[in-house]
Amino acid sequence: MIRFLKALILLPVALVVLLLAVANRNAVTLSFDPFSPEPAFSIVLPLYAIVFAAVAVGILVGGIGAWLGQGKTRASARHHRREREKLERETAQIRTFGPDAGSPAYGGGRAALPAPR
Numbered sequence: 001m002i003r004f005l006k007a008l009i010l011l012p013v014a015l016v017v018l019l020l021a022v023a024n025r026n027a028v029t030l031s032f033d034p035f036s037p038e039p040a041f042s043i044v045l046p047l048y049a050i051v052f053a054a055v056a057v058g059i060l061v062g063g064i065g066a067w068l069g070q071g072k073t074r075a076s077a078r079h080h081r082r083e084r085e086k087l088e089r090e091t092a093q094i095r096t097f098g099p100d101a102g103s104p105a106y107g108g109g110r111a112a113l114p115a116p117r
Helices: 002-023 047-069 071-097
Strands: 027-031 042-046
Touching: 002 047, 027 047, 042 047, 047 071
Parallel strands: none
Antiparallel strands: 027 042
16 A cells, blocks of 8 residues: 555656656756856756756755754653663563562562571
């Protein structure tokens, strides 16, 4: 079902991208020097390549921004996971050895027997 939904969404997107690439294959000059009539650094590429590169950079920058924005959430999840694992280990120990296992107040894990009279 999910594969079908992916195909349903990605197929039209791929078609639009293909049409964009075919319709805009003429070369354009991309200049990084807006003040000079003869730019010091410019590159001639097909328009679709520039658009695709801009989209790729946008996806990359957005992904990095989202990852950085979720840093506190990931740290909190790590803390909770470690705490849960610690509690699970303690629970397993209690189930295996009993509630007084290893407790110095109860003889360090030995059964506490009443003193003889």
